[in-house]
Amino acid sequence: MKYYILAGEASGDLHGSNLIKELKNKDPLANIRCWGGDKMEATGATLVKHYKELAFMGFLEVLQNIQTILKNIKKCKTDILQYHPDALILIDYPGFNLRIAKWAKKKNIKVIYYISPQVWAWKENRVKLIKKCVDKMLVILPFEKEFYTKWNYEVEYVGHPLVEVVDDFLSENFSSQISSNIIALLPGSRQQEILKKLPIMLQVVNHFPQYQFIVAKAPGLDEEFYTQLLAPYKNVSSVINKTYLLLLKSKAALVTSGTATLETALFAVPQIICYKGSAFSYQIAKRLIKIKFIGLVNLIMNKEVVKELIQDELTVEHLKTELNLLLSNEIKQGQIKEDYNALKSLLSKGGKASANAAESIYAYLNKLK
Numbered sequence: 001m002k003y004y005i006l007a008g009e010a011s012g013d014l015h016g017s018n019l020i021k022e023l024k025n026k027d028p029l030a031n032i033r034c035w036g037g038d039k040m041e042a043t044g045a046t047l048v049k050h051y052k053e054l055a056f057m058g059f060l061e062v063l064q065n066i067q068t069i070l071k072n073i074k075k076c077k078t079d080i081l082q083y084h085p086d087a088l089i090l091i092d093y094p095g096f097n098l099r100i101a102k103w104a105k106k107k108n109i110k111v112i113y114y115i116s117p118q119v120w121a122w123k124e125n126r127v128k129l130i131k132k133c134v135d136k137m138l139v140i141l142p143f144e145k146e147f148y149t150k151w152n153y154e155v156e157y158v159g160h161p162l163v164e165v166v167d168d169f170l171s172e173n174f175s176s177q178i179s180s181n182i183i184a185l186l187p188g189s190r191q192q193e194i195l196k197k198l199p200i201m202l203q204v205v206n207h208f209p210q211y212q213f214i215v216a217k218a219p220g221l222d223e224e225f226y227t228q229l230l231a232p233y234k235n236v237s238s239v240i241n242k243t244y245l246l247l248l249k250s251k252a253a254l255v256t257s258g259t260a261t262l263e264t265a266l267f268a269v270p271q272i273i274c275y276k277g278s279a280f281s282y283q284i285a286k287r288l289i290k291i292k293f294i295g296l297v298n299l300i301m302n303k304e305v306v307k308e309l310i311q312d313e314l315t316v317e318h319l320k321t322e323l324n325l326l327l328s329n330e331i332k333q334g335q336i337k338e339d340y341n342a343l344k345s346l347l348s349k350g351g352k353a354s355a356n357a358a359e360s361i362y363a364y365l366n367k368l369k
Helices: 010-026 038-042 059-064 066-083 094-106 126-133 142-150 161-172 191-202 223-230 243-248 259-266 279-288 296-301 316-328 330-348 353-368
Strands: 002-007 031-036 046-050 087-091 111-114 136-139 182-186 212-217 236-240 250-256 271-275 307-310
Touching: 002 010, 002 066, 002 094, 010 031, 010 038, 010 087, 010 161, 010 353, 031 038, 031 066, 038 046, 046 066, 066 094, 087 094, 087 353, 094 111, 094 126, 111 353, 136 142, 136 353, 161 243, 161 259, 161 330, 161 353, 182 191, 182 243, 182 259, 191 223, 191 250, 191 271, 191 316, 212 223, 212 243, 223 236, 236 243, 243 250, 243 259, 250 259, 250 316, 259 271, 259 296, 259 330, 271 296, 271 316, 296 330, 307 316, 316 330
Parallel strands: 002 031, 002 087, 031 046, 087 111, 111 136, 182 212, 182 250, 212 236, 250 271, 271 307
Antiparallel strands: none
16 A cells, blocks of 8 residues: 655654554555655655754744745645555644645545644644544544543544653663763754753753763754854763663753653653743743643643743753752652653553554555455
8 A cells, every 4th residue: 555654853753664664564565655754764665855844843933934834735735646645644743734634635535643733732623623634543642532532533542652662772772881970961853942942951061060961962953053052061972863872871861842751751761841932932832732731741640740941940040950859859769760650651551552553554444445
């Protein structure tokens, strides 16, 4: 069968690549075309456009790049029609993917969504569009099934794909030496968000001279971009494409909100969640977003497992105070580890997410034949 997969971010590229591997296990003749990244391309899929050309974050940033976004949407529609897939598989990235879903439904293309948009956080009315345009929804967070039930929409929970990704890495690197003096800085994958958060993270470095700070670089950005940011800090090093190895060796981490917070938790590393956007985008989001937390760890557990420093709270002083608490308070460290274990147990129910998703997709399409 022919599959067209759309992923617009680094995390989507990761989960998309694992889904492609499992689809090929189920369907050895699978022909796959995609928008994603290096990982999806490495599986043998034909990459049409890289996610680094699609990553616009925040309301203001989207407005500033609206012409580019509209050109990408037009290009995507044309390419899908020429390819004529058996199914269009969308991975998160709702601003772009839901537009394509609405169009694809009119073209009688089967639409499967793997990793639901976070409609439970804001724009809940998008569920109405999802019900009309998405033929099958596969969700990865335990509470999402209940959320969609409220809207009288049947979805399938397949488990969270990060559990298998991290477990595979840990099993392959179990003998790696654990260091006790490394603090990981994970400032994100987009240039805009890194510029907002990394300079604040770096100013904490001199307050903890006994620790080694290491920045996880985003593979899609130029080396010169990081060189300018890190130049004033002689005791800060960096890695690229080695984030998991860094987390394996870290005592604590400062992490931008997003998928990385969950990855850090699955490595059992105490963390502080950091978020800072443009003032304009934040003020709009603040009025629209309904959830109590922004970190996936806290959202899934429905309590503050780890500290969140958001917008004006993300200061050097606050970071210094919270990091010192993480490093010195054994009771707090123990509670975080206990909560992390409970989190992993929740996400592991149902088995291997990528295989479950591939099985579901393949079975669904075969029934339609």
